[in-house]
Amino acid sequence: MKRLALLIVILSGGLLLYATKDFPSWGDPNSPASTHVSPRYLEKSLEETAVPNVVTAVLADYRGYDTMFETTVIFCAGVACFMLLRKFEPEERDLYYRHIPTGLTLHIKGEKQIPSTSKEFEKIDAIWTPYDFIINTVSRFLVPFIQLFALYVIAHGHHSPGGGFQGGVILGASIIVLAVAFNLRTAVRRFGEKIDGIMSALGVFIYAGVGAFCAILGAEFLNYRALAKILPVGKVMARSHGILAVEIGVGIAVMAVMICIYNNVASEGKFDEGL
Amino acid sequence: MDFLLTHLVAKYNFWLYIILMMIGLYAMIAKNNLIKKLVGMNIFQTAIILFYVSIGSKRGGTIPIVEHIAGGGEHAINPTRYVNPLPHVLMLTAIVVSVSTFGVALALAIKIYQRYKTLEEDELLTRIRES
């Protein structure tokens, strides 16, 4: 196998090197890639979409259709992880509880369970390390700031690097931080599975829905210019607002999917104990 | 000397992605562990992303965020001053696709491990043959 691999690698590497000789030199401002299609984006995007960050303008407007499917890919991954891993039937296994006042650990075998109403006991993971005061406090303190930063990244994507994806991932990471620092149950209690599932669908639905709405308003699919009919702004600003709307959709979807994948992977789909 | 070195670095950049891609491809074919293959797959994808980003770069170009210039029109914006934004857009998509594939593949790997308690391909094949 190793020899075969080496052969394939050398063969395709050689082919690629052979092709490199005809490339325009690196960083050449006169290469076809820099002169054919892209100058229009740089020249006109501010004028046509009122978005200074050209990458955002191209991502969400000129090639917005790609981005819709990109969000769909993420959604597919979330649904796939849910479908592959999620187990609904509770498995019989040992449970561990901690008696909060005394700090004693209870190991319960079989099906017996301490009633969930009991305030004195707390369910803990099988591989449990005592809570670290510093980690807990710092993460609890940081989470709101992470979320605030994520919202900034989404909202300010028009003017600076960032946008729905990055913001969505950071939002998702804020919940994942909770799951890592405390335990999975805390995170799931804060952000339930049902909400998560609905939000992942909702986010992509916002994106595709804005597109379909433009079609209903009589323009092409995803032509945000049509939004000017219902928004009190001009056609160029309507594009800018349309971009913001889809970025928000992307952010919601990506956040929900990241959390969904993490929860399923970290708990093997049982949603009881994680990392 | 300085010119030679910059040129070398520049060329190095275009070849690097081939080296990385071949590392990834080799890992995907030759490695026995499924997770290692996955890492190879990711390196392979990142190498392609590097290639695309290299297409977009321009000597002396800055980041593709257009400055607000009072009364600006098309005269105010000189496209050669900014790097090509299109490959960046495409690669955002590619990064997202790669993380999606990665997530699905990890889920599959966990499912395989749950059943066979191993991630080594040869052990998996012998266990399948036995059962």
Add this chain to the structure above:
Amino acid sequence: MIWQLDLAILTLVIVCAIAAISVKDLLGTAILFGAYSFMMCLLWSIMAAVDVAFTEASVGAGVSTVFFVAAVFRTTRRTKD
């Protein structure tokens, strides 16, 4: 562009990639892979692809590494190669 820095990062990327696929501990692979992604992200920000770099920093070096560690935690650290 500072070419010394560029060269150093380019070398580190390759080193990280080779290390990630050859280390015999999957948790180590996870961390090295995160480092690889982060080096890549630096490389892209050098090439002025800020959006791509931002995405890679949050997705590649951030969330994927967490997924990876979670998956290793749920499976095994041991590997023969």
Add this chain to the structure above:
Amino acid sequence: MTGNYPALLVTVPLLAAFVIYGCSWLHKRSCLFMALLGLTIPFAISVALLKKVLINGHISYHLGGWDPPWGIAYELDPINAIVLVAVTTVALVNLIATSKEIETRFSDRRGAFYALYLLFVVGLLGIVATGDLFNLYVLLEIASITGYSLIAMGDPARAPLSSLNYVFMGTIGACFYLLGVGYIYIMTGSLNMADVHVLLPPLYHSSAIVVAFIFCLVGVMIKMGFFPLHSWLPNAYTYAPSPATSLIAPLMTKVMAYVMIRLMISVFSPKFVFSSIAASNAVVWLACLAIVMGALMALAQRDVRRMLTYIIVSEIGYIVGGAWIGNATAMSGAVLHIINDVLMTFCVFLSLGAIARSTKGYQIENFSGLFKKIPVTMATFVVSGLSIIGIPPTCGFFSKWYLILGAIEGGHYGFIVVLLLSSLINIILFFRIFEEAFFVYPKTNAVHTEGEASIAIAETPFVTLIPLVLTAILLIFTGIYSGSLIALIIKPVVSAGLL
């Protein structure tokens, strides 16, 4: 609104998938209804589009209102309109026919299953309709990721590993395609297929373009399971759950074959493909090898489902060979074979799924005495089998006929010999099963234990049977009308592309 049909064709099932997944958390029973609705509308739209394309000719739809080289465009010509109709038909009929099995088998996650099902269809529809090279990659990944996860839901012992192997191979394929697109982009600066087609001719001698073509082609060939690169295919399709197999097995490989033809005609040009790269003979011989090896490996299987997966490998060989012979007749034959093969592979897998209800497994021995038990279902299986062999009234004959005509025209006599040989092998393959089902009765001890009940007619439920019979009738109808299919739809486009 009719102007927006090309976009709605893809986005209606897309929106339906999101709604289904969202609703599955609130109300599980409405999922099936919405999924049916989400596939019926695109079916109607695709038929309307086919009609429109036949009347008005080429349709170009600019998404987001941006003109092509800058924005993304959908390009519809008669050929891809008819492939779209085939895809939506198969997806809709398969959903109706297998809905019962899906509902019982995936009861707690049916929302997710339907969502992935619809997204798979979205991916395929987009791949066929799109006129943008990068958009094709994204849609390809949608179809692949949903395909991986649908396949992995099958046999818990084998399906996840088969699916993971498919992930590795599929990702290499998609990445090679992406790399090829990158090479095209660096040389031309454009991603729109029509634009690239115009920009390429001066660059045909450049090594980068040749390598780009090779990488795109290899990537697509991995995805369609062309012979030396088919290793993922048999396992993935054998262990998938049967509703997913009868969706994925007919569609994925054929749609990728269509992508190959599209790359050859409307991105690169036949002139480049057949003259600049002197590889067309080699590819035809490789296709011959694929046909023979597929048929021989099918002969070695005792498991009927696995046998059929190898037949797919062999059928892909027909299409690739026909496309690379390089004249209009053979190319029309290849396009016709894509459509016919979609229908007949679908029919054979669907009837196999229905048969599997009454048998315990997919081994040939399990088929004994089935004609007595489920006569109608077996009849549809026979019709699809005859079509794959290529017996005249069924559609399989006609595409093979055009392929042979094209091969004679192009002087590829080896291809003709191989085609006939594989048809002979197919006769052996299918008559082995027919014989078992028709003449052999279940072993006596089985009759003793189960008594008369095992002989009693236990026909497939109507919800599966009616779509199945309709598909079988469609096979014959496509066969009868294939002359006009070629004359009206395929030939004009193909000859315009090839001359």
